[in-house]
Amino acid sequence: xxxxxxxxxxxxxxxxxxxxxxxxxxxxxxxxxxxxxxxxxxxxxxxxxxxxxxxxxxxxxxxxxxxxxxxxxxxxxxxxxxxxxxxxxxxxxxxxxxxxxxxxxxxxxxxxxxxxxxxxxxxxxxxxxxxxxxxxxxxxxxxxxxxxxxxxxxxxxxxxxxxxxxxxxxxxxxxxxxxxxxxxxxxxxxxxxxxxxxxxxxxxxxxxxxxxxxxxxxxxxxxxxxxxxxxxxxx
Amino acid sequence: xxxxxxxxxxxxxxxxxxxxxxxxxxxxxxxxxxxxxxxxxxxxxxxxxxxxxxxxxxxxxxxxxxxxxxxxxxxxxxxxxxx
Numbered sequence: 001x002x003x004x005x006x007x008x009x010x011x012x013x014x015x016x017x018x019x020x021x022x023x024x025x026x027x028x029x030x031x032x033x034x035x036x037x038x039x040x041x042x043x044x045x046x047x048x049x050x051x052x053x054x055x056x057x058x059x060x061x062x063x064x065x066x067x068x069x070x071x072x073x074x075x076x077x078x079x080x081x082x083x084x085x086x087x088x089x090x091x092x093x094x095x096x097x098x099x100x101x102x103x104x105x106x107x108x109x110x111x112x113x114x115x116x117x118x119x120x121x122x123x124x125x126x127x128x129x130x131x132x133x134x135x136x137x138x139x140x141x142x143x144x145x146x147x148x149x150x151x152x153x154x155x156x157x158x159x160x161x162x163x164x165x166x167x168x169x170x171x172x173x174x175x176x177x178x179x180x181x182x183x184x185x186x187x188x189x190x191x192x193x194x195x196x197x198x199x200x201x202x203x204x205x206x207x208x209x210x211x212x213x214x215x216x217x218x219x220x221x222x223x224x225x226x227x228x229x230x231x232x233x234x235x
Numbered sequence: 236x237x238x239x240x241x242x243x244x245x246x247x248x249x250x251x252x253x254x255x256x257x258x259x260x261x262x263x264x265x266x267x268x269x270x271x272x273x274x275x276x277x278x279x280x281x282x283x284x285x286x287x288x289x290x291x292x293x294x295x296x297x298x299x300x301x302x303x304x305x306x307x308x309x310x311x312x313x314x315x316x317x318x
Contacts, residue, residue: 057301057302058304061301061304099306100306101307104252104253105252106250108252108253148249148307149306150306182250
């Protein structure tokens with residue numbers, strides 16, 4: 001099993017993703033430089049968090065045109081597993097791999113804190129080992145996490161079961177108070193229609209060991225690893 | 236040479252948190268007449284082009300491909316001949 005973590009100029013959670021995969025989950029992982037245009041042989045591709053290109057113009061807008069993104073688009077179209085975290089999520093929406101957009105937090109504050117997330121869809125690789133309705137404690141750290149999609153788009157997300165994680169209270173109740181950034185419908189993570197591409201604002205790679213305050217990020221990593229172990233599809 | 240002034244703004248109806256915060260600040264400074272503040276970006280481009288129509292065509296492409304995100308933003312522009 002081998003994973004790739006893309007490094008864009010300004011990525012800063014690339015080492016955390018690498019560490020989680022390599023040191024905690026003991027799987028093979030390689031960095032992929034953003035100018036690389038061959039990403040064959042990977043079981044999954046991670047787009048890590050950060051501030052690619054200094055967030056100039058719009059978050060993710062410039063990284064979206066990095067050479068590697070054209071092959072990520074092909075990889076995703078062929079059914080490859082993709083996970084975009086935080087800035088990675090923003091890049092995936094800019095690239096059109098996921099619908100909607102991420103706007104400035106409604107409070108205008110950069111928010112760095114633990115949040116609770118309700119697993120709304122456990123039928124995709126990234127949440128394969130989670131229970132439906134399970135509550136995960138995972139931190140966020142972003143200034144632009146306010147997910148926006150118009151009403152029609154939202155109805156399609158709901159219809160296709162593309163809302164994967166919602167911000168919730170500790171007891172799993174999805175309330176306006178639990179929404180840290182103004183995201184439509186408390187959305188913290190969505191997938192594409194096919195379910196192989198997930199974008200999430202919270203950082204699972206930052207909570208894979210108890211000493212970090214939570215190890216619930218393990219549910220996301222274990223889901224991906226278990227799904228791949230149990231599936232025969234290789235790209 | 237042409238000078239193109241491009242303005243990118245959040246679509247109407249979307250909460251413009253920066254605009255709202257700025258409006259509140261203006262009001263607290265006594266500018267009670269302010270009804271609305273919308274924040275956006277101003278992009279200043281100098282470019283070559285044979286005629287205005289061709290410049291406009293290229294600027295439209297730039298706006299759609301990169302400068303604005305059509306999910307949340309609109310863009311407008313003004314084109315001038317640069318002497």
